[in-house]
Amino acid sequence: MADSTPQIAFLFLGNHGCLDFINTSIVCAGEPVDLLAGFPNLMAWVKQAKLLAAEDAQKLERRGTEESTGARILEEARAFRKTLREMVERIAAGRPVPQAAVEVINEHLRYRIGYSQVTGKGRHFEKAFRDASQDANRLLTVLAGQAADLLTTSDLALIKKCQNPACVLYFYDTTKNHARHWCSMSLCGNRSKVAAHYRRQQN
Numbered sequence: 001m002a003d004s005t006p007q008i009a010f011l012f013l014g015n016h017g018c019l020d021f022i023n024t025s026i027v028c029a030g031e032p033v034d035l036l037a038g039f040p041n042l043m044a045w046v047k048q049a050k051l052l053a054a055e056d057a058q059k060l061e062r063r064g065t066e067e068s069t070g071a072r073i074l075e076e077a078r079a080f081r082k083t084l085r086e087m088v089e090r091i092a093a094g095r096p097v098p099q100a101a102v103e104v105i106n107e108h109l110r111y112r113i114g115y116s117q118v119t120g121k122g123r124h125f126e127k128a129f130r131d132a133s134q135d136a137n138r139l140l141t142v143l144a145g146q147a148a149d150l151l152t153t154s155d156l157a158l159i160k161k162c163q164n165p166a167c168v169l170y171f172y173d174t175t176k177n178h179a180r181h182w183c184s185m186s187l188c189g190n191r192s193k194v195a196a197h198y199r200r201q202q203n
Helices: 017-022 039-049 054-063 067-092 099-109 135-153 185-202
Strands: 025-028 031-034 114-121 124-131 159-161 170-172
Touching: 017 039, 017 067, 017 135, 017 170, 039 054, 039 067, 054 067, 054 135, 067 099, 067 135, 067 159, 099 135, 124 135
Parallel strands: none
Antiparallel strands: 025 031, 114 124, 159 170
16 A cells, blocks of 8 residues: 655754754745644654654554544644744743743653663664653653753754744754854755845845
8 A cells, every 4th residue: 555644845954853843833935834734744754753663653653543633642742842942932042941841841751651772783882762651642752852852961052043034943053163054055045145145236
């Protein structure tokens, strides 16, 4: 049977899973666009982001085939994304992290259970956390883990918003001199340079 997963070009420009999740809400041609328009879109993003192990993603996808369950999971994910976007917006503006956001993250983390596993072969190994939360909570607990990681292991000063005023994407600046200004040179950087060049030519 052919894969019916929606083919959407999600943007993975944030250098962090939490920011990539926030960046599923974009602006296109001046209009807001939610790339998570339905539960199948959410699952497509989860798979592309490799947020869950393949087996766990399949379990969640099967659970979401019930219309009411899929709609609820999507609604909860969107609500959490809204909380995270407001939090990151404040961080990027140099303002304090709202306590309400921390409380929401912690509320979801309460339900997270799991264990660490070592994977790899030869001389290359890595430790990964295998989530064992109940299916109903698994996605939000993993997303909360990403948000907790962003707050506790990142330099919050390096969380930035694209400098294109029309863009709503965020990223973690890992460049050597921390001089990144754009979500992507191809999306916003070159447009800005072309616009600046045009303005100079008009003067």
